[in-house]
Amino acid sequence: MRILVTGGAGYIGSHTVRMLEKEDHRVIVYDNLIKGHHESVKNSCFVEGDLFDTKLLKETMEQYKIEAVVHFAAYSLVGESMENPQLYYHNNVNGTLNLLNVMQECGINKLVFSSTAAVYGEPELIPIDESARKEPTNVYGRTKLIMENAMADYAKAYGLKYIALRYFNACGADEHGDIGEDHTPESHLIPLVLQTCLGKRDAIKIFGDDYPTEDGTCIRDYIHVNDLAKAHILSLKALFKGAESAVYNLGNGNGFSVKEIIETAEKVTGITIKKEITPRRAGDPAILIASSEKIKKELGWQPEYTDVEKVIASAWKWHQNHPNGFVEG
Ligand SMILES: NC(=O)c1ccc[n+]([C@@H]2O[C@H](COP(=O)([O-])OP(=O)(O)OC[C@H]3O[C@@H](n4cnc5c(N)ncnc54)[C@H](O)[C@@H]3O)[C@@H](O)[C@H]2O)c1
Numbered sequence: 126m127r128i129l130v131t132g133g134a135g136y137i138g139s140h141t142v143r144m145l146e147k148e149d150h151r152v153i154v155y156d157n158l159i160k161g162h163h164e165s166v167k168n169s170c171f172v173e174g175d176l177f178d179t180k181l182l183k184e185t186m187e188q189y190k191i192e193a194v195v196h197f198a199a200y201s202l203v204g205e206s207m208e209n210p211q212l213y214y215h216n217n218v219n220g221t222l223n224l225l226n227v228m229q230e231c232g233i234n235k236l237v238f239s240s241t242a243a244v245y246g247e248p249e250l251i252p253i254d255e256s257a258r259k260e261p262t263n264v265y266g267r268t269k270l271i272m273e274n275a276m277a278d279y280a281k282a283y284g285l286k287y288i289a290l291r292y293f294n295a296c297g298a299d300e301h302g303d304i305g306e307d308h309t310p311e312s313h314l315i316p317l318v319l320q321t322c323l324g325k326r327d328a329i330k331i332f333g334d335d336y337p338t339e340d341g342t343c344i345r346d347y348i349h350v351n352d353l354a355k356a357h358i359l360s361l362k363a364l365f366k367g368a369e370s371a372v373y374n375l376g377n378g379n380g381f382s383v384k385e386i387i388e389t390a391e392k393v394t395g396i397t398i399k400k401e402i403t404p405r406r407a408g409d410p411a412i413l414i415a416s417s418e419k420i421k422k423e424l425g426w427q428p429e430y431t432d433v434e435k436v437i438a439s440a441w442k443w444h445q446n447h448p449n450g451f452v453e454g
């Protein structure tokens with residue numbers, strides 16, 4: 126397969142690129158590096174470009190005879206999306222529409238799209254399956270839902286074949302320890318906990334311990350980045366075999382509380398972590414757990430990293446090897 130990976134220099138993108146390379150697919154990474162890291166792209170061809178650079182996008186698709194696109198490029202900070210919706214509607218909606226239009230011009234009709242559990246908002250039922258009510262509680266989730274709806278319209282009108290993958294909490298790192306999560310600013314729980322272990326932060330803040338859960342802290346479904354990567358490859362293969370467009374959840378089906386994650390990190394690292402209970406973070410649902418039965422049944426996907434200790438150990442290896450992320454020193 127000849128695949129264009131937008132956002133391939135980012136966290137989930139770089140892991141997917143590595144897995145595609147292992148299977149000998151021709152991969153072209155297209156990323157403007159606003160958040161990503163050139164160093165995370167080890168072997169594939171890299172084009173530094175923006176989703177809005179229509180000319181370069183088109184030239185890249187034509188030059189490399191691209192057959193399908195995996196689209197990671199987006200902004201994904203929930204808090205920032207509420208403070209600056211313009212940024213999010215522009216990049217995630219207009220940017221993706223631009224990509225869809227260029228794909229159409231180039232006659233490319235296969236797309237795997239990064240969606241999110243944030244499309245659901247506050248769930249009515251746990252575990253959450255794909256048919257659950259979709260009422261995002263933040264702008265970020267709304268931009269992704271808008272694009273899911275737009276892709277459905279493009280599919281009907283223009284023959285686009287897409288698979289939208291709604292990730293729950295992406296985490297972990299490749300076992301080699303040379304690529305991993307390096308976001309600036311970092312907002313995700315596991316990297317923040319591990320940066321605290323490395324002494325780069327004084328304490329980990331627990332955002333609320335008065336939720337209706339056993340220990341009072343929020344429960345999330347943590348899914349390893351390589352299990353996500355595998356789902357993208359299965360999705361591409363399905364599209365190449367002529368599968369219809371589809372939407373799938375991607376989670377482990379197990380929930381872990383914030384306190385459980387911190388305790389597991391203490392066990393994995395052997396370091397006692399300083400904790401600070403703070404008020405709730407706005408917009409955090411108490412419990413988010415996925416049902417991923419649909420992708421298991423239809424595409425044969427199975428998560429390998431079902432043990433949260435193993436997930437955190439993989440992230441710990443990356444953080445220990447790269448305490449400053451991709452920047453050396
Ligand atoms: N990390 C998570 O837990 C999570 C959960 C659900 C969904 N997602 C979605 O998965 C995708 C990847 O997430 P991630 O954590 O790897 O993010 P990331 O920020 O690490 O990667 C995104 C990449 O896209 C690039 N990019 C952004 N805008 C661009 C543009 N206009 N043109 C070209 N490149 C651009 C960035 O430079 C970056 O390398 C995103 O679409 C995100 O919304 C992430």
Ligand SMILES: O=c1ccn([C@@H]2O[C@H](COP(=O)(O)OP(=O)(O)O[C@H]3O[C@H](CO)[C@H](O)[C@H](O)[C@H]3O)[C@@H](O)[C@H]2O)c(=O)[nH]1
Pocket residue numbers: 201203241242243292293294295312313314315317329330331332333343344345383406409413
């Ligand atoms: O310093 C921190 C950081 C996080 N948390 C808590 O840890 C849990 C996980 O938080 P993350 O920020 O790591 O992840 P989210 O669940 O907020 O967000 C993830 O899931 C969302 C869907 O709900 C989006 O897809 C988003 O992109 C993705 O990162 C939450 O309960 C949060 O309140 C803390 O207690 N302290």
